[in-house]
Amino acid sequence: MAAKYDSIAADLRRRIQTGEWSPGARLPNEEPDLTTEYKVSLNTLRRALDLLVSEGLIDKRQGIGNFVRPARQRTRRTTERYQWEKDRVHLPESERRATGATEQDTGLSPADLAFAVEYGTEAANVELAEAFGVAAGTRLLRRVYRTGKKGEGAPLGESTSYLLYDMVSANPDLLFAENEPWPGGTMHQLSTVGIEIDHIVDEVTARPPTADEIDRLEIPPGVAVIALRKTSVDTTGRVVEVADIVWPGDRTTLVYTTQLKRWQP
Amino acid sequence: MAAKYDSIAADLRRRIQTGEWSPGARLPNEEPDLTTEYKVSLNTLRRALDLLVSEGLIDKRQGIGNFVRPARQRTRRTTERYQWEKDRVHLPESERRATGATEQDTGLSPADLAFAVEYGTEAANVELAEAFGVAAGTRLLRRVYRTGKKGEGAPLGESTSYLLYDMVSANPDLLFAENEPWPGGTMHQLSTVGIEIDHIVDEVTARPPTADEIDRLEIPPGVAVIALRKTSVDTTGRVVEVADIVWPGDRTTLVYTTQLKRWQP
DNA sequence: GAGTGGTCTAGACCACTGT
DNA sequence: CAGTGGTCTAGACCACTCC
Structure with missing residues (x-):
């Protein structure tokens, strides 16, 4: 019964x-x-x-x-996005300015997209120091991005990006939130200090939201979040960006395509 | 307060x-x-x-x-796994028999791995028919795999794989659970009917477990599951396998590496 | 201040597990 | 059967939102 x-x-x-x-x-x-x-x-x-x-x-x-609960904007984030971002770096600024990666994921027009960013610095904790392969305490530039749909209160997701401060400070424009949204995004920002990304590793898990995330992303308690740790490695093998990205699990799909090598005929 | x-x-x-x-x-x-x-x-x-x-x-x-709750066996499933599976197909049976993909993900030895499989047939519902690009009602071979660690009651995950019945029935050995575990796995099974996989698309979401999954995977209510829809496409562009895989979110990490093309110097 | 959901209590009875 | 967690009740009072 x-x-x-x-x-x-x-x-x-x-x-x-x-x-x-x-x-x-x-x-x-x-x-x-x-x-x-x-x-x-x-x-x-x-x-x-x-x-x-x-x-x-x-x-x-x-x-x-x-x-x-009204149906919310969904996010569908494909792996092609990374190559798309990289290809865009060498386009003229007018084209880079026209649209960003989040529009790609959501299908929203730039006019419908709400965007907020905070910059700050912090000393690397043990976990981040290990991810970068540097000593704990190393100065990091922390940038928090929240993107959403205008009119929907809650952001679609929240991304916390870490860069090595001494690496990006070669271009002081990279240190201030006032220059966001930066046309061409992080890959273009890094290109201004001579960095080219070689590959990106995404680690995906699901977990209950923290109390903070329940507030900021308006996730009902009990609904899971997808947590992605994105690690970008440059052409010299250095880890140049670590980003922790969180989405509400119930309205986000991550798509990864794996191309396999052909068997010899 | x-x-x-x-x-x-x-x-x-x-x-x-x-x-x-x-x-x-x-x-x-x-x-x-x-x-x-x-x-x-x-x-x-x-x-x-x-x-x-x-x-x-x-x-x-x-x-x-x-x-x-004791810490449970964790799963770390990397994207390299697919190429690894494909490369293995042309190895001699003795080598294929030695180890399977799940051992790769979990780090468990074959002796520690618990394995169960059920075979059945069903008519494609609208959603699966669309995924395969066939008419609803088309006969499918449904195979459910549960793998876990011996001694832990609950499986680490559950995979439901669908194949087009008429496509695989060319080799009757593929129709019966008695032939599992099949050395070399699904990619080898498909190779026996002349199919080579070209690429695989993974779609990842997180959601609350269904009542069934709470029982079978011993997922505490409120803990999320990672749900993966894996679509395998062969070298002629046909969708040849659709699999829905579910893991407990709190002890599974999916790892995807994206290699980017170099900028021209 | 009126109306809504949020927290908390004390106590009753039911359902499952092991002896 | 004793002991455990599972469900349910009736009622009290608190906290937030809007008029």
Whole structure:
């Protein structure tokens, strides 16, 4: 015999999916409307609603009500993007300025894209020092990028990029957020200090969001995030950028294509 | 002011991480031990424990107790694996038999690896038919693989592979689970009916586990799974295999390396 | 201030596990 | 059967949002 909260969740799921409440619409009050309708206590009803929250079906807003979660902008990030970024570096600035990598991933036009960036410096902790192959404490330039769709409160994702400060300070323009968005992106920025990327390693995991990410990305507690550690290696074998990128798992797809060598005929 | 259940969860987290209870050890009873210690009601205490479950820190076993979750075997699956699989197809059977792809990912020896497979046929639903580019209802060979570490109850992951039945039935050996594990794996199986893989597309998302996956992979509710749709395309451009692979998000890392073309000097 | 969701309590009874 | 976690209730009070 299924638990009451399970049956209620299943019924609410069905009512949402059949469109009884359209996306963005407010659900009936927990108390007294839904508790009366389902003849359960408030605790039991809220347990059912918690399930729907963890599935990303509804949003709870304290003091306001519960809402059917509208479908959000999805991100589809393909591996071709890296070669695309690299090819773009040698285009004239006007072409580089026209569109960025995030537009590629989302299909959004530059006008619909919301963009925010913060620059800062920090000393490398043990983990980052190991990723770069430098001593702990080495000065790093940390840049945090948040991109999203205008009108949607939450960003689509958040990227924290680390560069070796002494490596990029050869071009002081690279040290200030005022120069963002930089036409041609990080690969072009690095090219101004003589760096060419040879290959990029992506390490992908899924995990529960941290409390911070729940706030900033508006991820319902219980929905997972995809966490990507991107390591860029230049043509001399040096690690030149380490970036940690986080997306809501339920609206992000990463696409990787592996080309295989032909067997000899 | 943090909620009580949050503070209690933070304290229990700390006590687990400092080793007050070692992995596998049983926690004190919810009632009366922990409720008395933290001076809260049972509901509040259980809410704190639910947080730890969703973080994968503890296991709850009804009728027995709560246990510190032991660290599990991790999987690290690299993109080089596909070329490795392809190169192996033309090795003599003795070498192909010696080790398989999962050993590569996990670092386990063949002796430590638990392996189970089920074969069946089904009619392609709309979604699979589209992936293959065939008509809905086309007969498919469905193969479900579960691999894990001997002694750990739960598999490390579960892979559901679909092949076009009429394509592989040219070699009847490919239709029966009794021939598994097949030395050289799927790429070798396909080579016996004249198929060479040209490239593979991986699409990665994260999502909450289904009720089934919670049981079979022993994923704590609230911990995410990584879901990978792997599409193999042969040298004539045909989609020849579609596989849906699911791993627990908290102990799987996927690694993808992208080699970029050099700029001209 | 009215109305909403968020937290917490005390206590009852059920379901599962091992002896 | 005893002991454990699982579900559920009724009611109290707090915190946030909007008018």
